[in-house]
Amino acid sequence: MDALIPLFVAIPLISAFLIVILGKLVKGFHRFLAPLTLLVLLILAVYEFTGLGKISITYAMGGWTSEGGVPVGIYLVLDGFSVLMLCIINLIGLIALFYSLSYITKYTAESNYFALFCLIIAGMNGVVLSGDLFNLFVFLEVSVISSYALVAFGVGKTELEASFKYQVLGGLASMLILLAIGLIYWKTKTLNIADVRNVLDAGYSKPFYLFVQVLLIAGFGLKAAIIPFHAWLPDAHSSAPSPISAMLSGVLIKAVGIYVLIRLFFNMFVFSYEIALVLTSLGAISMVVGSLLAIKQWDLKRLLAYSSISQVGYVVMAFGMGILLLLRGNNEAAAVLAIGGAIYHMINHAVFKGLLFLNAGAIEHRLNTRNLKEMGGLSKAMPVTSTTSFMASMSISGIPPFNGFFSKLIIVIAAINGRFYLLATLAVVVSIITLAYFLKFQRFAFFNKSTGKALDKIKEVPFAMSFSMIFLAVLCLALSLLALPSVRDSILSPAIDVLMQSDLYFTSTLGL
Amino acid sequence: MTVYILCFVLFLVGLYGLITRRNLIKIAISLSIMEFSIFLMLVLIGYIDNGLMPIVDPGLSAQVYVDPLPQAMVLTAIVIGLATTAMLMAIAIRLYRKYKTFDIREMKNLRG
């Protein structure tokens, strides 16, 4: 089981290069190899998940283990939180790729698309697994550089412009992250996340590390599009091909943004009150402002992109609340609720936002427009798209019995238990605003009178696309089972434990 | 300490260019300047006075070497920087073919 860990990075890399070499020679080779790769990765991830339990595995690359307690080589660390992220990344990746089989036929250079897709997956798997700061940076760049290329895949004016904007801001973010990594290395003389924690436990100067943490919040905040750093997201996510939007909004901003932020702040740095306050308020601000900006959008994919900002705000706010509660120390149950709710909402958001972008892609595929005013009356013409998008909309706006309701409920209960009454009110209000703009989407896209376009010519999308949408919609319902205590214990609890007992990570990684 | 401040000044020069320039190519150059200021800082972090280059010579006994890890980091980061710059250039040239100009004020599709 240990030997399987590097395969998460090696397999997608191999198939990406094979696709580049053979994709032009053998017809249809890439359409066959890329989904197979993702399927193998998903099976591997689920296998690791079932076998892992509460332990964590450390894999020293090249056999370079520790020398007198100090790690020498690059470590890959697989624990409850990272294996959960691996499952989500590869699941959404597989669905989006299956969807692309039909969707991508309207673009040229198909094989490049599939190769870049495999590279993005390799980069994200690497980021999630890495236990070494610089290695993490390298994998992060692998995934974001391929996403720059994929955003510009349509090579129209808007796509290129969005990609340029994304690259400039993404480059800025990478530099801030690199600067922070350099500063950490300067003071601690180590790059291993667990070892940095070990050094920090022996004492540190607070102002310096506050500066480093602010740099990291700015850097990964830019990658995760938390509100003051969000300018690129609506453009990039709405210009990309729809399956890629689903990947970017559903998985990428979480894997390279939120996951790393949370991993570093919980397992590497010692908690500090100031940073927790900054995280909580940034989360709350992006939750509110993102939803307010989403209301006035008429471009369907821009609306979804702004709603991503708002939903990511929930996750960041809940994690910040968790840190605040852990620092306060007298209310551990509420902290467990907050962190668990945040992880739960992260999974849910990956599923329903992925589904919504796939719906938007289906509508764009048939109508060639993203403007809500030009749609209408599609519920008869496209029943599958209509039903699945209705389920996803209800899920994201927190209507029972869908999964979004339970994760938002857990976050709100945690806020009330921890006596953050303002945040609890905001979370409920934003949920209502979310319902408002998703009802707008439903009404104008599916139930309004048609506006001129001949409806009888519009057919339902091909099988690969509708199957992916149905699968994700069923998942929306199924994931609400995670709220049951027995299911939660087996799936969410390992991840929560890793974050709650923040010393556990470095003791188990270093083998102390 | 002066050298670190100079690195920071170089970083600010890049940031100034990034904010004020209106030409796509000049924006890419500003990004590169910022990148290299950080690389410079990383190399300086590993520098030790009177240190030798970090290659073990079997003939010599124990010596003081400079820290090789930041150098490895900088080499890797330069490769990444190459990829980013190549992507930026490719997109800039594509944009030039669409708009017939490098001026960012002419590209208004995504304003607001």
Add this chain to the structure above:
Amino acid sequence: MEGMSTIVKRVTPLLAGLIFLYGIYIILHGHLTPGGGFAGGAIIAGAFILLILAFGSSALNLKKEVAGSSNTESIALLMVVVLALMALLFGTKVFFFNYLPKGEPGELLSAGVIPLYNIFIGIEVAGAILTIFLALVIFKEESSK
């Protein structure tokens, strides 16, 4: 793109050979001296780019050249991953394990698999830089038409 003057055309081949050899030297001594795959690969790509600049791209079939260099690059990268995966079969069965005999430090044939990695990374970098250069040339040709 047109070629340059006769003087340049006469001198460049002489220089390009030397530069190419120097790149190979840097790659092969990557485990002994500063340099290695990336530096050597960049130098080799420099030799090719010099030739193309001097003689002009009109003599080349650009599309074919790009396909060739991009394939070379991908195959070299694939070899690096395969070399790393082979380590799962030998020795301590760890990814990226150095499974070949290490030899004497300081000799040309030493350090196990590291020279092999250097060679393939050198080919990869040369291919990649050449691909980027040729792609930019193609852009220029197409927009000047």
